Amino acid sequence: MIADTLRLMIAPNKASDTVVPPTGFTARLTVFAAGAMAFLAVFALALSVSTGRLADRWEAELNSSVTIRISAPADQVEAQTLAVLKVLDQTAGVASARALEPDEQRALLAPWFGPDVPLEELPLPRLVDVVQGPQGLDAAGLRLRLAAEVPGAVLDDHSRWRAPLVDAARALRMLGWIALGLIGITTAAMITLAANAALAANAQVIRVLRLVGARDTFIAGAFVRRFTLRGLIGAAAGTTAGIVAIILLPNGAEGGFLTGLGFEGLGWLSPVLIPPLGAIVAFAATRAAALRTLSGLR
Amino acid sequence: MRRIRVKDEQAVIELRDTSYSYRGGEPLLQGMTLQVAPGSFHFLTGPSGAGKSTLLKLMYAELQATGGAVTLFGQDSRVMDRNAVADVRTRIGVVHQDCQFLDHLSIADNVALPLMVQGKPVGSDLHDLLAWVGLSDRMHAFPPELSGGERQRAALARAVILSPDVILADEPTGNIDWDMSQRVLQLLVELNKMGKTVMVATHDIALIRAAKPQVSTRILRISNKRLQSAGAEL
Structure with a gap:
């Protein structure tokens, strides 16, 4: 049942794409919003990953190293x-x-x-x-x-000054995840607005389609496919730009805390998840908006 | 006042003490009881604002009765889900007074729309149908380029492309001249002779009189919110 609905919503349908006219400015708005949010998501993800890495390293050093000061x-x-x-x-x-x-x-x-x-x-x-x-x-x-x-010897286990830093790094990591969540919600809200505008602009088309016997999945599918594709394209562009920007940041090897922002090793693959997630958000937001609009019609 | 009842167990559309009011206001239609037999030809008449279009909307489930019941092909419209409503509309072709075309699609695509939404192939039937309504040479035109009569004929072609059991026409001759009205009427009569059930809402008494010699019709009138038989005085 769910698989059938997904297939109807996502699988290319020339008829559905033909009968619903192009949705004008909402297309550009969706691509731009998804791109901008994906760009920010890359930085939020990098912040989360980097601060998490920093917190782990500092914590490990805190646990493994002490200094004795001899005056x-x-x-x-x-x-x-x-x-x-x-x-x-x-x-x-x-x-x-x-x-x-x-x-x-x-x-x-x-x-x-x-x-x-x-x-x-x-x-x-x-x-x-x-x-x-x-x-x-x-x-x-x-x-x-x-x-x-x-x-004359004093043992310093670094906890007095390093523990608050570890806490701060952990808090930053949490903020990064919260930022990612907010970015996702904002993306959904913006795509919902764009989808609602497109649905309102096509109210007459939707009404006629219902009158000639179209099911909700057929009508919603035309909008869902377009916005999902736009969300994917926008998010892919934004993610690419974000990764390039991270690469161009000053090298963390010579710097301190802020210049360590970025990914390491397989971590560079994590931003690849952003475009499909953007598409999923676009799919869910548009589907909800379309079905809500359709529920107002008999 | 006499209620109309077609004694046929196989009624395609049935109203039982049906009433309707917009947004909980005064009822526009009240106590309507009717059975529409398959293959019958009905005219629905009455003054403007009497509720003819509303009654038709109840018959293709765009509106839901606020009282009583409407049964479409044996299904109570009150309990039909959205997919069932969509499915029943493939069995009821509707011709709207304003045609309800999609202006960004050609006439051929507009006529083929019911096939497209069902995922059915658009074959040579489309050309035959357009030839039948006399629009073969206008199939690539867009709706705003058509005359009123051409639009009505195209709307009729769209209404019948899925070969529905019932054709509901709401003032199909309201915006066209007499000659074209006769052409549209002739098409509706032909459909009825093919076995289709036809109901035409119109306030054009001349059209009804013109139809009488061609087809056996039942004439209904909405008066004082109720449905009456009006055959005798016409």
């Missing part, structure tokens, strides 16, 4: 660093630990102070990078032990 007089820094490394060596859940070299610390500070920062003249703490094993480490226990054995 001590210059002549004690080396000894306290060795003491910290020894404690870490005896701590369960630590996969590896190493003190950052001055060059690495200089690289970390370069974005703020420039490349030639004289580290030796600054009262900087020594940093020890700790990578956790799969089972994780007991941060509270390690803090207590460091406080007792290396008073």
Whole structure:
């Protein structure tokens, strides 16, 4: 039953397409609306995918990496660093630990102070990078032990500043999905308006077709096929433009958060779903509008 | 007042105490009871605004009775779904006074419209039909290019292309001259002789009088919202 209805609605029908005249400006409106919405949908999808990826990465790093900061007089820094490394060596859940070299610390500070920062003249703490094993480490226990054995060492598990960022990234991902939903609803609304305009412009045609014995599926099919095709064409064009725009964005490898917007690997295939989804939205919106209009006629 | 009842169990259209009012207002038609026998020829007359077109619309289910029942080919129109209404219209050809053409289609396509919506092939029957109504040379013209008489004949051709059992004609000669009226009447009489049931709504008494010698007709009049037999005084 549903398959028959779909076939009547979608399968080419020369008779149906002949008897319903071209629908003028609504054709261009539908293609433009579907194209613009698909373009925006690509960005919303990219935002969702990118922020989701970012949140996952930050969360993984949050769970796997901690830093120990050693603040001590210059002549004690080396000894306290060795003491910290020894404690870490005896701590369960630590996969590896190493003190950052001055060059690495200089690289970390370069974005703020420039490349030639004289580290030796600054009262900087020594940093020890700790990578956790799969089972994780007991941060509270390690803090207590460091406080007792290396008073100048402070454990920073990054949660204070990174957790809100992860939450923000997740919120952005949710916003991306909400934007996609709103884009779909807006597309449906615009196509419904265009379909209603086309149906109103063809009220006399519809009435005559009913009078000569046409079933609703025949009449609605003519409108549904046209708007579905327009939705598909518009969405395909908009999606293509959106993908090109994403490709032309600055490379994320050198940038930060915003320049990471885009797709990776098989993720580039996800926008391909937008045109068929646009066509489905156009199909459903036009079919509902057509059947609603027809229900007003006997 | 006398109610009309054709005693035929096989009535193609039947009205039982049917009434109709627009938007819940005063009834336009009331207490109408009628059985239309297959193969019969009816004229439906009455003054303008009496409800002739409304009664025809009840007979092809464009309107639904607000009281009583209308039965089309044995189906109560009140319980027919939209597909059933569409199907019953393939058995009832309607000629409207204003013809109801699609102006963007040629006359040939307009006449073939009932075939097209049924998904049936448009064959040589179309040419025969257009020849029968005298429009072979006008088949590629568009409706606005046709005279009133040509339009009525084309509308009649469209009404019969599916070979329906019943032909309902609403003032088919309302906008054409006498000679052309005679031509349209002749076509309707020919259809009746082929076994089609014909009902013609008209206020043209001369047309009815012209038909009487050619075909056995039953003449109905709508008066005071009710259906009466009007054969004797005509």
